[in-house]
Amino acid sequence: MKYETFKLLLPFVALGLCCGADWPQFRGPLTNNVATTDTPPTQVDQESIAWTADLEGRGASGPIIVGDKVFLTNTTGFRQDQLHVLCFDAKTGKQLWDRQFWATGRTQCHNKMCVATPTPASDGKRVFATFSSNDVVCLDLDGNLLWLRGLSHDYPNASNSLGMASSPIVVGETLIVPVENDDDSFTTGLDVKTGIARWRIKRPRVANWTSPAILKPAQGDETLVLLQSSEGVDAIYPETGETAWQYEQGAGRIPSTTVGDNTLYIPSNGLTALAPGSSSEPPKVLWQEQRLSPSTASPLVYQKKVFTVNRAGVLSCANPKDGELIWRLRLKGPFSATPIAAGNHLYLVNEKGLLQVVQIGEEEGKQTGEVDLKETILATPAIADNALFLRSDQHLWKVSSK
Amino acid sequence: MQQSRLLFCFLFVVGALTTVHADEVEQQIAKIKQVQKEGQGNQAASQAVQQLSQADAGALIPILKGFENANPLALNWLCGAFESVAAKSIQQKNLPKDKLEKFILDQSNNPRARRLAYETLIKVDPDASDRLIPGMINDPSVTLRRDAVQRLIDQAKELEEADKKSEAKQIYQQALTGATDADQVKAIVKPLRELGEKIDLQKHFGFLSDWMIVGPFDNSGKKGYDTVYPPEQQIDFSAGLEGKEGKVKWKSVNTEDDYGIFDIAKSISPYKGAVMYCAADFYSPGEQQLEIRLGTPNAWKIWVNGKLLFARNEYHRGMIMDQYSVPVTFQPGKNVILLKLCQNEQTENWAQRYQFQLRIARPSGTGVLSEKPEATTQLSK
Numbered sequence: 001m002k003y004e005t006f007k008l009l010l011p012f013v014a015l016g017l018c019c020g021a022d023w024p025q026f027r028g029p030l031t032n033n034v035a036t037t038d039t040p041p042t043q044v045d046q047e048s049i050a051w052t053a054d055l056e057g058r059g060a061s062g063p064i065i066v067g068d069k070v071f072l073t074n075t076t077g078f079r080q081d082q083l084h085v086l087c088f089d090a091k092t093g094k095q096l097w098d099r100q101f102w103a104t105g106r107t108q109c110h111n112k113m114c115v116a117t118p119t120p121a122s123d124g125k126r127v128f129a130t131f132s133s134n135d136v137v138c139l140d141l142d143g144n145l146l147w148l149r150g151l152s153h154d155y156p157n158a159s160n161s162l163g164m165a166s167s168p169i170v171v172g173e174t175l176i177v178p179v180e181n182d183d184d185s186f187t188t189g190l191d192v193k194t195g196i197a198r199w200r201i202k203r204p205r206v207a208n209w210t211s212p213a214i215l216k217p218a219q220g221d222e223t224l225v226l227l228q229s230s231e232g233v234d235a236i237y238p239e240t241g242e243t244a245w246q247y248e249q250g251a252g253r254i255p256s257t258t259v260g261d262n263t264l265y266i267p268s269n270g271l272t273a274l275a276p277g278s279s280s281e282p283p284k285v286l287w288q289e290q291r292l293s294p295s296t297a298s299p300l301v302y303q304k305k306v307f308t309v310n311r312a313g314v315l316s317c318a319n320p321k322d323g324e325l326i327w328r329l330r331l332k333g334p335f336s337a338t339p340i341a342a343g344n345h346l347y348l349v350n351e352k353g354l355l356q357v358v359q360i361g362e363e364e365g366k367q368t369g370e371v372d373l374k375e376t377i378l379a380t381p382a383i384a385d386n387a388l389f390l391r392s393d394q395h396l397w398k399v400s401s402k
Numbered sequence: 403m404q405q406s407r408l409l410f411c412f413l414f415v416v417g418a419l420t421t422v423h424a425d426e427v428e429q430q431i432a433k434i435k436q437v438q439k440e441g442q443g444n445q446a447a448s449q450a451v452q453q454l455s456q457a458d459a460g461a462l463i464p465i466l467k468g469f470e471n472a473n474p475l476a477l478n479w480l481c482g483a484f485e486s487v488a489a490k491s492i493q494q495k496n497l498p499k500d501k502l503e504k505f506i507l508d509q510s511n512n513p514r515a516r517r518l519a520y521e522t523l524i525k526v527d528p529d530a531s532d533r534l535i536p537g538m539i540n541d542p543s544v545t546l547r548r549d550a551v552q553r554l555i556d557q558a559k560e561l562e563e564a565d566k567k568s569e570a571k572q573i574y575q576q577a578l579t580g581a582t583d584a585d586q587v588k589a590i591v592k593p594l595r596e597l598g599e600k601i602d603l604q605k606h607f608g609f610l611s612d613w614m615i616v617g618p619f620d621n622s623g624k625k626g627y628d629t630v631y632p633p634e635q636q637i638d639f640s641a642g643l644e645g646k647e648g649k650v651k652w653k654s655v656n657t658e659d660d661y662g663i664f665d666i667a668k669s670i671s672p673y674k675g676a677v678m679y680c681a682a683d684f685y686s687p688g689e690q691q692l693e694i695r696l697g698t699p700n701a702w703k704i705w706v707n708g709k710l711l712f713a714r715n716e717y718h719r720g721m722i723m724d725q726y727s728v729p730v731t732f733q734p735g736k737n738v739i740l741l742k743l744c745q746n747e748q749t750e751n752w753a754q755r756y757q758f759q760l761r762i763a764r765p766s767g768t769g770v771l772s773e774k775p776e777a778t779t780q781l782s783k
Binding site: 077078097098099100101102104106108110135137139143144145146147148149150153154156157160161162181182183190194195196197205207 | 439440441444445447448451452455474475477478479481482483485486489514518521545548583585699712713714715716717719720721722725726
C-alpha cells in the first residue's frame with residue numbers, strides 16, 4: 001500500500017480502533033464468531049457488568065449491534081405468539097423502542113428453546129428479525145416497519161413442532177432465510193428492500209437448526225453462502241440461490257459450519273476441514289477428526305487454531321492444517337451458545353449463565369476470569385464497543401472494562 | 403407582530419403538509435389491507451405504513467378499526483403502523499386513553515386490536531389493568547380472558563391458603579368457565595377435585611373420545627403416507643379390508659383420558675411402519691366455522707366429509723394439546739371426520755409413541771361439543 005493511500009485510510013482505521021465494528025448477525029460480521037477490532041475485557045468479574053436491562057417473556061436469540069444500538073428479539077404471551085423486536089442504547093442500556101407483531105405461523109417449541117431463537121440480522125440500515133413461526137419483520141433502525149413476510153402463512157407446512165432456530169444472514173441485497181424442516185423444507189433469498197423472494201430453493205426434508213455461513217473467497221470469486229443440512233453442505237450464490245458446489249458426506253443439524261482462512265470446518269464425521277470447490281471442481285476433504293466433534297456450539301477458527309466444545313464442556317484446540325489436537329481445557333458446561341473470540345481470548349457462556357474467558361496459548365489455554373450471571377443463557381453473545389452483550393430470558397447485559 | 407404572523411403561517415403550512423388527514427389515513431389502511439401471500443402488495447403497503455406512521459394520535463383508533471377483516475399479514479402491517487404512532491403519542495403525552503379504553507371494552511372489536519390497545523394503554527395507565535381485566539372472564543379475546551382467569555386463580559389460591567375452602571371453590575369454578583389453556587385448566591382442576599368437585603375435562607375442552615378405528619396398513623419406508631388405502635375412498639364400517647398383517651375390520655374404541663388421548667401403541671398394538679384410520683362424527687346445529695385441534699407425534703392427514711383439510715408429514719417432534727389448529731366449516735347435521743395416522747420405523751426410545759388427541763374448538767379456544775354427545779357411536783349403527 002502506498003503511503004498516500006495509507007494516509008487516506010488512516011481516519012477510518014482510527015475510527016475502527018476507537019469505536020469498534022458492528023456485530024450485525026449471528027456469529028458476527030463474517031459469521032465466524034470473531035470480532036475484528038473490538039477487545040472486550042479479559043479479566044471479568046461482577047464489577048465488569050456495565051449495565052443490565054430487564055426483558056420480558058422468552059428469548060434465546062443473540063443480540064446484534066449496529067452503531068450505538070443493540071437489537072434483540074423476544075416473545076410474550078402464553079403461546080409465545082406476540083413477537084417483539086427491541087432496541088436498546090448500547091452505551092446506557094436504556095430501551096429505545098419495542099415493536100410487536102403477531103405470529104402468523106405455528107409457535108410450538110421444545111421447552112428448552114423458544115419462538116425467538118433465531119438471531120436477527122442487519123445490513124446497517126435495516127433490521128431483519130425472524131422467528132420460529134417463520135415470520136420475517138424488517139424495520140429501520142428507529143423501529144419503523146419497512147416490510148414483513150409470513151413464510152408459514154404462505155407455506156403452511158413449513159414448520160417444525162420442536163421449533164425453528166436457524167438465523168438469517170444478509171449478503172449484499174439479499175436476506176437469506178432458512179426454513180428447513182421435515183415437511184415443506186426450503187431456503188429463500190428475500191430482497192432486502194421489499195421482502196419479495198428473489199429465489200426459493202427446495203431443501204432436504206429433515207428438521208435442521210443450523211445457520212448459514214458466509215464464504216468470502218480469497219480473491220476475485222463471488223461470495224458464497226454455505227447451507228448445511230443432514231446431507232452435507234451446499235455452497236450457493238446469494239443472488240440466485242443456484243448451487244456452486246456441494247459437499248455430500250452428511251453433516252450435523254445443530255452446530256453450524258465455520259469458515260477460517262478459506263477453509264470450511266464442518267460438523268461432519270466429527271469435524272471435517274474442507275477446501276472449497278468451484279463450479280468445475282468439487283470441494284476437497286483436507287482432514288476429518290472424530291475427537292473434535294462439536295456438541296451444540298459451532299466450531300471456531302481463530303489465531304491459526306480451530307476450537308470445538310464437546311458435550312462434557314471440554315474445549316479442544318487443534319491445528320487447522322491437520323486436525324491434530326494441541327491442548328484441551330475442561331470448562332464448566334454444558335454450552336448451547338457458540339464461543340466467540342477477540343483480543344486473543346475466547347468467551348464462552350454456559351447454559352447456567354457462567355461466562356468464562358480463556359486466553360489462547362500456544363501450548364495451553366488458560367482461564368483468565370469468569371462472571372456468573374445466574375440465569376439460563378442459550379444465546380450466542382455479541383462483541384461491539386469493546387464489550388460483550390449477553391442475554392437470557394429476563395436480562396440483557398453489557399460486560400465491559402471498568 | 404409581523405414576525406409572529408409569519409411564524410404562524412409557516413407553522414400552519416408545515417402542519418398542513420405533514421399532517422396525515424383522516425381520509426388519507428383510511429386510504430393508507432385500505433392499501434395495507436391489500437397485502438397478500440408471497441409479498442404481493444408489499445411495496446404499496448410499505449409506502450402506506452411509512453406515511454401512516456407519520457400520522458398523529460387521531461389515527462390510532464382508525465388503525466385499530468382497520469384490523470377488522472384484515473388478513474393475518476395485513477394485521478401485522480397495521481400493528482407496525484399503530485406502534486409507531488402510539489410511541490410518538492406516548493412521548494408527546496397525547497395518547498387518547500379514553501378512546502382506547504372504550505375500544506378495549508367493545509367486545510365486537512378485533513380481539514388482537516383490543517389486546518394491542520390494552521398493552522398500549524397500560525404503558526401510561528397501569529391501573530387500567532385492575533379496572534378492565536376482572537370483567538373479561540368470558541371475553542372473546544384469548545389473551546385478555548387469560549389474564550382475567552389468572553387473577554381468579556391467584557385469588558382462589560389465596561383463599562385456599564387462608565382455609566376459606568368454600569369461597570375458594572366458588573372462585574375456581576368461576577375461573578374454569580373462562581379457562582381454555584391447558585396450564586390454567588390444570589391449575590384450576592387439581593384443587594377443585596381435591597375440594598370434591600367432579601369435572602369432565604373431555605367435555606370442557608370438546609375432545610372427541612369415541613372413535614372407529616381400522617388398521618394397520620403398510621407404511622414401510624414411510625410410503626403409506628401417500629398411499630391411498632380403502633378408507634380414503636369410502637368409509638364402510640362393515641367391510642373387511644386387506645391390511646398389513648392380513649384382514650382388518652373397523653372396531654369401536656374409546657378413551658377416558660382427561661385430555662382425550664387415544665394411545666394406539668398401548669391400547670391396540672405398538673405397530674411400526676403402520677397406518678391406522680380413525681373416524682368420528684360431529685353433529686353441528688348449523689353451518690359453523692370452527693377449528694379441529696390435533697395433537698400427535700405421528701404423521702397425519704385429516705378429512706371432513708371426504709374433503710382433505712390438511713396433511714403433515716412429520717414424525718416424533720413432540721406432542722402437545724392443540725399442536726395443530728385446522729380451520730373447518732361444519733355443515734348442519736352430521737359431519738364425518740377421518741384421521742389417517744402414520745407411524746414410522748424408527749427404533750429409538752423417543753420414537754415409539756403412536757397416539758393422538760383431537761378436539762373441536764372455536765378460534766378463541768373454547769371447546770365445542772357435538773350436538774349429540776354420543777355422536778361417534780352413531781357411526782357403528
